Amino acid sequence: MAQALSRKIDQCRLCGSARLQTVLDLGSQPPANSLRSSLSETVPTVPLVLCRCETCGVAQLTETVAPQFLFSQYVWVTGTSKGAQGYSERFCDEMLNRVGPGASFAVEVASNDGSFLKPFIAKGVRVLGVDPARNIAAEATAAGIETLPEFFGGACAREVTAKHGLADIAFARNVLPHVPDPKDVIAGMAQCLKEMGVGAIEFHRADTIVRELHYDSIYHEHFFYYTLRDVEGMLQGAGLHAFDVMESPISGGSWVVYFSKQQRAASEAITAARKGEEALQLHKAEGWMEFAAKCKAHREAFIKLLRDARAKGGRIFGYGASARSSTLLNYCGIGPGDLDCVVDKSSYKHDKFTAGTNLPIIAPETAFADPPDRVVMLAWNFTDEILDDMARSFNWTGPVLLPLPGAPKWIRD
Numbered sequence: 001m002a003q004a005l006s007r008k009i010d011q012c013r014l015c016g017s018a019r020l021q022t023v024l025d026l027g028s029q030p031p032a033n034s035l036r037s038s039l040s041e042t043v044p045t046v047p048l049v050l051c052r053c054e055t056c057g058v059a060q061l062t063e064t065v066a067p068q069f070l071f072s073q074y075v076w077v078t079g080t081s082k083g084a085q086g087y088s089e090r091f092c093d094e095m096l097n098r099v100g101p102g103a104s105f106a107v108e109v110a111s112n113d114g115s116f117l118k119p120f121i122a123k124g125v126r127v128l129g130v131d132p133a134r135n136i137a138a139e140a141t142a143a144g145i146e147t148l149p150e151f152f153g154g155a156c157a158r159e160v161t162a163k164h165g166l167a168d169i170a171f172a173r174n175v176l177p178h179v180p181d182p183k184d185v186i187a188g189m190a191q192c193l194k195e196m197g198v199g200a201i202e203f204h205r206a207d208t209i210v211r212e213l214h215y216d217s218i219y220h221e222h223f224f225y226y227t228l229r230d231v232e233g234m235l236q237g238a239g240l241h242a243f244d245v246m247e248s249p250i251s252g253g254s255w256v257v258y259f260s261k262q263q264r265a266a267s268e269a270i271t272a273a274r275k276g277e278e279a280l281q282l283h284k285a286e287g288w289m290e291f292a293a294k295c296k297a298h299r300e301a302f303i304k305l306l307r308d309a310r311a312k313g314g315r316i317f318g319y320g321a322s323a324r325s326s327t328l329l330n331y332c333g334i335g336p337g338d339l340d341c342v343v344d345k346s347s348y349k350h351d352k353f354t355a356g357t358n359l360p361i362i363a364p365e366t367a368f369a370d371p372p373d374r375v376v377m378l379a380w381n382f383t384d385e386i387l388d389d390m391a392r393s394f395n396w397t398g399p400v401l402l403p404l405p406g407a408p409k410w411i412r413d
């Protein structure tokens with residue numbers, strides 16, 4: 001029998017409590033990367049529902065989509081992003097500053113192509129990557145960054161330490177929201193670290209999601225939506241102590257939280273971050289329920305702005321066929337009646353249709369050969385870069401609707 005596409009949880013993935021409370025129902029949506037080549041192909045849908053655990057407080061999705069439906073076409077390679085390269089060097093410096101002199105071995109969980117390990121090699125630190133994507137792991141190893149092709153957790157950590165010894169540094173970037181058992185990943189990191197070692201975890205912070213209404217960051221690949229408090233709780237459970245945070249300069253609103261086995265004095269940054277989060281009441285139902293109400297109001301306001309513009313006539317293109325825009329389009333019910341097409345640079349997506357909303361995805365060169373009257377910036381987290389590109393490459397400076405962050409608004413209208 002074919003494996004089911006998804007399974008509904010009946011208890012919290014973290015603490016096992018059955019007390020799950022629905023926060024926001026985004027409707028039944030296809031897994032975001034299921035783009036179709038033809039409209040006659042059917043796409044399965046899975047409920048996209050955010051809930052919170054009334055016992056431990058962590059926000060999570062009610063459905064677990066089987067990994068082979070999510071990651072089979074996983075094509076993201078870290079090193080391809082320009083911003084990531086500069087950040088990898090800063091990340092290395094920040095890490096080495098916190099661990100102190102003499103660090104000799106660093107381990108990265110879900111290391112992708114090894115981009116974030118390269119700066120450590122340049123500083124004379126021995127490195128090991130762990131990544132379950134076999135092809136990417138093999139390429140990284142061939143390029144001189146030894147990468148174990150495995151899922152990281154307690155069992156893998158035992159193998160790593162037996163073969164390579166204990167590490168001064170262990171880090172995991174943008175991993176924790178994707179894994180069904182994050183406690184096992186953290187336990188593995190604890191096992192890998194020397195007594196004086198330092199670890200780091202980077203994750204999309206729930207306080208930004210809530211404050212700026214990033215409901216488009218809710219999609220099936222992200223099982224969890226962590227607060228700093230949630231992550232600190234998991235670290236404590238593994239005998240680790242968070243002592244500092246840094247705001248990640250990429251990926252739109254993420255924390256890097258630093259931790260150690262020995263308790264260290266809390267930095268001003270982490271003290272301020274804890275307070276900011278508490279003010280939003282994300283450890284209680286209230287904070288999340290207010291978020292849900294604001295998302296519903298945002299959807300109405302966004303649809304109205306778009307449809308009012310549509311009523312004036314003329315053509316409107318969307319820009320960006322990402323996982324985020326898939327959630328936004330599906331939740332807001334935006335389809336061929338509202339937009340003429342979605343423009344995207346990735347050739348892999350061209351001549352396909354957006355999942356669930358049936359909009360043709362076309363290359364910028366094709367789209368701007370017959371330019372639109374207006375653009376909706378679906379990839380709003382890259383607004384500056386895209387505005388610049390449309391102006392320079394296509395001499396296009398027309399009105400643009402920004403759905404997020406915060407209230408939707410037209411610019412240059």
Ligand SMILES: [Zn+2]
Nearest residue numbers: 012015053056
């Ligand atoms: Zn729980």
